[in-house]
Amino acid sequence: MHGISKNRIPTLFGLLAGVAFLSTLPAHAAHAATPPANVENGRYLARAADCEVCHTEEGGTPYAGGRAFNLPGIGVMYAPNITPDKTAGIGAWTDQQFVDAVRKGISPGWKHLYPAMPYPAYARMSDAQVRDIRAYLATLPPSSKKTPENSVKFPFSIRSFMVFWNILNGPASSYPDDPGKSAEWNRGRYLVEGPGHCGDCHTPRTLSFGLDSSKTLGGSPVNGWRAYNLTSDKLSGLGAWSDQDLAQYLSTGHADGHGTASGDMADVVGHSLRYLNEQDIHAMVVYLRSIPPLRTEADLVERKTPPAGDSTLPQTTRGARLYASACAGCHTADGTGRQSSFGTITGARSLGADNGRNLVQVLVQGSGMQTATGVQIMPHFTGGGLSDRDLADIASFVMTHFTTATPHNMEQAVRDAKQAP
Ligand code: HEC
Numbered sequence: 221m222h223g224i225s226k227n228r229i230p231t232l233f234g235l236l237a238g239v240a241f242l243s244t245l246p247a248h249a250a251h252a253a254t255p256p257a258n259v260e261n262g263r264y265l266a267r268a269a270d271c272e273v274c275h276t277e278e279g280g281t282p283y284a285g286g287r288a289f290n291l292p293g294i295g296v297m298y299a300p301n302i303t304p305d306k307t308a309g310i311g312a313w314t315d316q317q318f319v320d321a322v323r324k325g326i327s328p329g330w331k332h333l334y335p336a337m338p339y340p341a342y343a344r345m346s347d348a349q350v351r352d353i354r355a356y357l358a359t360l361p362p363s364s365k366k367t368p369e370n371s372v373k374f375p376f377s378i379r380s381f382m383v384f385w386n387i388l389n390g391p392a393s394s395y396p397d398d399p400g401k402s403a404e405w406n407r408g409r410y411l412v413e414g415p416g417h418c419g420d421c422h423t424p425r426t427l428s429f430g431l432d433s434s435k436t437l438g439g440s441p442v443n444g445w446r447a448y449n450l451t452s453d454k455l456s457g458l459g460a461w462s463d464q465d466l467a468q469y470l471s472t473g474h475a476d477g478h479g480t481a482s483g484d485m486a487d488v489v490g491h492s493l494r495y496l497n498e499q500d501i502h503a504m505v506v507y508l509r510s511i512p513p514l515r516t517e518a519d520l521v522e523r524k525t526p527p528a529g530d531s532t533l534p535q536t537t538r539g540a541r542l543y544a545s546a547c548a549g550c551h552t553a554d555g556t557g558r559q560s561s562f563g564t565i566t567g568a569r570s571l572g573a574d575n576g577r578n579l580v581q582v583l584v585q586g587s588g589m590q591t592a593t594g595v596q597i598m599p600h601f602t603g604g605g606l607s608d609r610d611l612a613d614i615a616s617f618v619m620t621h622f623t624t625a626t627p628h629n630m631e632q633a634v635r636d637a638k639q640a641p
Pocket residue numbers: 265266269270271272274275289297298299300301302310318321322327328331332333334335336337338342353370
């Protein structure tokens with residue numbers, strides 16, 4: 221679980237206090253506090269591109285780096301400090317060096333970056349847009365925190381190896397709008413394929429770890445979770461979602477009938493998508509609608525909706541009894557949230573898809589998401605007296621109570637989730 225403690229989102233109270241404070245200032249002082257347009261644009265883009273979530277260690281100074289990325293078979297790498305510190309950060313870089321790192325994956329001294337940094341997607345941004353991000357980063361307080369050394373295995377340890385990778389999978393470039401499509405569609409394509417780098421998680425990878433362009437946004441495993449199919453397939457993708465539900469899920473992390481974003485998607489919503497304006501969210505919806513349908517077995521789930529208001533659980537199995545004691549305090553027997561709608565999990569794909577992969581992950585790791593009304597937390601259930609078998613039984617109950625899925629090997633699934641990076 222990333223991204224909870226490190227966030228600097230002001231509380232609602234802080235926000236109100238800030239507004240009250242501003243309104244007591246003389247008009248010119250309030251005006252002077254408005255950042256220049258390029259800084260403002262850079263901040264918006266940095267959010268759309270989710271730079272902070274990767275470049276911040278849990279509980280650490282924003283953008284001071286240190287978050288570890290464990291790529292099985294390749295090694296561990298750390299996102300660097302990109303605050304304006306002249307030695308530990310990027311304060312001494314020229315704008316062009318910054319643009320080359322973000323759009324081409326080449327840092328000063330021909331240091332080829334690994335694609336854990338989504339530069340192939342960021343190449344969709346223009347040089348000018350990336351310079352705006354730099355202008356925003358330059359306004360942050362510098363941090364002298366040193367980035368730990370990567371420990372990457374041979375041959376990946378040779379950075380120039382990435383030259384070949386780039387030839388195979390490498391950065392595209394910004395491209396002109398498609399005149400045959402609407403302005404909204406073009407904006408949506410830019411946001412999804414560029415700063416949003418949705419495909420980095422939602423598109424399956426080829427043997428060389430590049431994105432498989434024949435299965436764009438067709439769903440993929442990522443960090444032990446499943447990033448679901450986003451194509452317009454009706455059963456395994458987003459084809460059956462209404463525009464409104466999709467816009468609501470993207471901008472708030474929840475849509476009734478589709479559950480609540482958890483895992484990495486909770487980070488994407490909490491740090492990035494919820495800051496996008498309504499037009500941009502709408503543009504992404506328009507673009508996602510146009511992705512040709514692709515049927516994926518792993519994402520198929522047939523929902524079984526327990527009757528609304530059902531307060532009796534069929535307490536005949538161990539799993540059902542455990543659900544009643546461990547889960548029903550927040551999610552009622554019919555799956556509606558007791559404290560807030562974020563706890564309403566009815567209809568969520570994770571209740572059954574991919575042999576309950578994300579369901580098991582959320583039990584083992586918990587999840588948390590920043591929302592406009594505070595952090596929504598799903599606690600994890602490891603330790604606290606619940607064995608692997610208990611978690612497996614809970615998962616099996618959830619899968620069969622809410623969906624028609626047939627759980628198999630759930631204890632192994634729990635152990636696998638505990639091993640995931
Ligand atoms: C998914 C995680 C992730 C996201 C999102 C991300 N980065 Fe990175 N970034 C990394 C990692 C990991 C590295 C180091 C890669 C390496 O060691 O080769 C890196 C490297 C960099 C570097 C090179 C720093 C150096 O010292 O060489 C810069 C600059 C950078 N990122 C800027 C950005 C900006 C700006 C954004 C948003 C537009 C961003 N990153 C988004 C993970 C990420």
